[in-house]
Amino acid sequence: xxxxxxxxxxxxxxxxxxxxxxxxxxxxxxxxxxxxxxxxxxxxxxxxxxxxxxxxxxxxxxxxxxxxxxxxxxxxxxxxxxxxxxxxxxxxxxxxxxxxxxxxxxxxxxxxxxxxxxxxxxxxxxxxxxxxxxxxxxxxxxxxxxxxxxxxxxxxxxxxxxxxxxxxxxx
Amino acid sequence: xxxxxxxxxxxxxxxxxxxxxxxxxxxxxxxxxxxxxxxxxxxxxxxxxxxxxxxxxxxxxxxxxxxxxxxxxxxxxxxxxxxxxxxxxxxxxxxxxxxxxxxxxxxxxxxxxxxxxxxxxxxxxxxxxxxxxxxxxxxxxxxxxxxxxxxxxxxxxxxxxxxxxxxxxxxxxxxxxxxxxxxxxxxxxxxxxxxxxxxxxxxxxxxxxxxxxxxxxxxxxxxxxxxxxxxxxxxxxxxxxxxxxxxxxxxxxxxxxxxxxxxxxxxxxxxxxxxxxxxxxxxxxxxxxxxxxxxxxxxxxxxxxxxxxxxxx
Numbered sequence: 001x002x003x004x005x006x007x008x009x010x011x012x013x014x015x016x017x018x019x020x021x022x023x024x025x026x027x028x029x030x031x032x033x034x035x036x037x038x039x040x041x042x043x044x045x046x047x048x049x050x051x052x053x054x055x056x057x058x059x060x061x062x063x064x065x066x067x068x069x070x071x072x073x074x075x076x077x078x079x080x081x082x083x084x085x086x087x088x089x090x091x092x093x094x095x096x097x098x099x100x101x102x103x104x105x106x107x108x109x110x111x112x113x114x115x116x117x118x119x120x121x122x123x124x125x126x127x128x129x130x131x132x133x134x135x136x137x138x139x140x141x142x143x144x145x146x147x148x149x150x151x152x153x154x155x156x157x158x159x160x161x162x163x164x165x166x167x168x169x170x171x
Numbered sequence: 172x173x174x175x176x177x178x179x180x181x182x183x184x185x186x187x188x189x190x191x192x193x194x195x196x197x198x199x200x201x202x203x204x205x206x207x208x209x210x211x212x213x214x215x216x217x218x219x220x221x222x223x224x225x226x227x228x229x230x231x232x233x234x235x236x237x238x239x240x241x242x243x244x245x246x247x248x249x250x251x252x253x254x255x256x257x258x259x260x261x262x263x264x265x266x267x268x269x270x271x272x273x274x275x276x277x278x279x280x281x282x283x284x285x286x287x288x289x290x291x292x293x294x295x296x297x298x299x300x301x302x303x304x305x306x307x308x309x310x311x312x313x314x315x316x317x318x319x320x321x322x323x324x325x326x327x328x329x330x331x332x333x334x335x336x337x338x339x340x341x342x343x344x345x346x347x348x349x350x351x352x353x354x355x356x357x358x359x360x361x362x363x364x365x366x367x368x369x370x371x372x373x374x375x376x377x378x379x380x381x382x383x384x385x386x387x388x389x390x391x392x393x394x395x396x397x398x399x400x401x402x403x404x405x406x407x408x409x410x411x412x413x414x415x416x417x418x419x420x421x422x423x424x425x426x427x428x429x430x431x432x433x434x435x436x437x438x439x440x441x442x443x444x445x446x447x448x449x450x451x452x453x454x455x456x457x458x459x460x461x462x463x464x465x466x467x468x469x470x471x472x473x474x475x476x477x478x479x480x481x482x483x484x
Contacts, residue, residue: 067465
C-alpha cells in the first residue's frame with residue numbers, strides 16, 4: 001500500500017513538473033522587430049557654445065535598421081552631450097553607417113517650436129557628419145558648427161505657409 | 172514493487188474482508204491534488220486566451236464602426252459630390268455633417284447651422300452622440316469632458332498631411348475634396364483613424380498623467396464631438412514616463428520614431444487595441460496599422476497628392 005502511494009506521488013510530481021514546463025513555455029518574448037542597440041554618445045557645439053535642447057538625428061545610409069526605419073536620436077544636455085536612443089531612453093544605436101542632422105528647437109517640449117538654426121542642418125543629404133558605429137564605438141566624433149545664424153524669435157512672416165500649429169487654440 | 176505482489180495476494184485470500192472487483196472506493200488526497208493541479212494549469216492556459224478572444228471581438232466591433240462611418244462618408248459624397256470638410260469655420264465639423272448618413276437624422280435636426288457648435292441649442296447635442304463613433308475597447312466610453320459635458324469620438328479625420336507644407340490631406344479646414352482629388356489612390360489614403368479615449372488625455376496607456384509642462388486643455392475641454400477638435404494629424408512624439416508611473420519626465424515633440432499609440436493628444440493615432448490602431452482608408456476598407464509602421468509610410472497615407480508609392484503595411 002505504501003509503495004502504491006509512493007508511485008502516485010511520483011506521478012503527481014511528474015505531472016506538476018510537466019505543467020510548469022507548459023506554462024513557462026508561453027512566457028518570454030518582447031518586441032521582436034527591435035534591432036540590438038548599444039550605448040553611444042557624442043558632443044555638439046554651435047558657435048563654440050553648448051546648444052542645450054538641440055536634437056541630433058542619425059539617418060542610416062546603408063538601409064533601414066528595422067521595419068520601423070528607426071533613426072537613432074538624442075537631445076543635447078546642459079554639458080553639451082547627447083546620448084543616442086532608438087527605442088527607449090539611453091538605449092543607444094544599432095551598428096551601421098549614418099549621416100547626422102541637427103535641429104535646435106527653442107523648446108523641444110513645446111509643440112511646433114521652431115528651429116533656431118532655420119532648418120540649415122536638417123537635411124541628411126547635405127550632412128557633413130558621417131559616422132560609422134560598430135560594436136566598439138561608444139563615443140562619436142564631436143559635431144562643431146561655426147558661424148551658424150541663430151534666430152531666437154519665432155518667424156512670424158505674413159507670407160509664411162500656415163502650419164498645423166497656428167489654429168490649435170481655436171480647435 | 173516487490174512488496175506489492177504479496178499484498179494483493181493477501182486480499183485474494185480474504186474475499187470476505189474486501190471484494191475483489193472494486194479494490195478501492197475513494198480517491199486519495201494525492202490524486203485529488205493532482206487533478207486540482209491539472210485543472211489549475213488548464214484554466215491558467217485558457218483564461219488569457221479567453222481575454223484576448225474578447226479583445227479580438229471588441230476590435231472587430233470597432234472595425235465595423237469605422238466601416239459604418241466610412242460608408243456614411245461615401246454616401247455623403249454620393250449626395251453632395253464632395254466629402255465634408257474637417258471643419259467649416261466653427262459651425263459644422265465632419266462628425267455632424269454626416270449624421271443623416273448614419274441614420275442619426277433626428278440628432279442632425281437638433282443642430283442649428285446658423286450657430287457655432289457651442290452656442291444656443293447646439294449645446295443640446297452634448298450627450299446625443301451616435302454610439303458608432305466609439306470604439307468598444309475604450310474603457311471610458313461613457314465619460315464626458317469635465318469642462319463642458321460633451322461626449323468625445325474615438326475616431327478622427329486628418330486636418331492636414333504630415334508633410335503639411337508640401338501636400339494636402341483628404342479633410343482640411345474649409346476644404347471640400349471630391350473622390351477625384353485623391354490622386355494617390357483611395358486604397359492607400361487615410362480617411363479616418365483611431366484617436367481613442369479623448370474624454371481624457373492618454374499617454375502610453377496611462378490616463379491623465381501629470382506633467383510639469385502640461386497646460387493645454389486637451390482631455391478636459393477639448394475635443395467635444397461636435398467641435399473642430401475631431402480632426403488631428405500624425406506626428407512623431409517621444410515621451411519618457413517616470414519609473415514610478417503617473418507622471419511624465421520628458422516630452423519631445425516632433426522627435427523620435429514612434430507615431431502610433433504614444434498619445435491621443437491633438438488627435439494623435441491612439442487606440443486601446445494591442446500593438447496598433449485601425450485606419451479606415453478612403454476606399455472604405457479598414458486596415459490595422461501596427462506600432463512598428465515606418466513614419467514615411469504613414470506620411471504617404473496622410474497625403475492625397477504626394478505621389479508616393481505606399482508599400483506593404
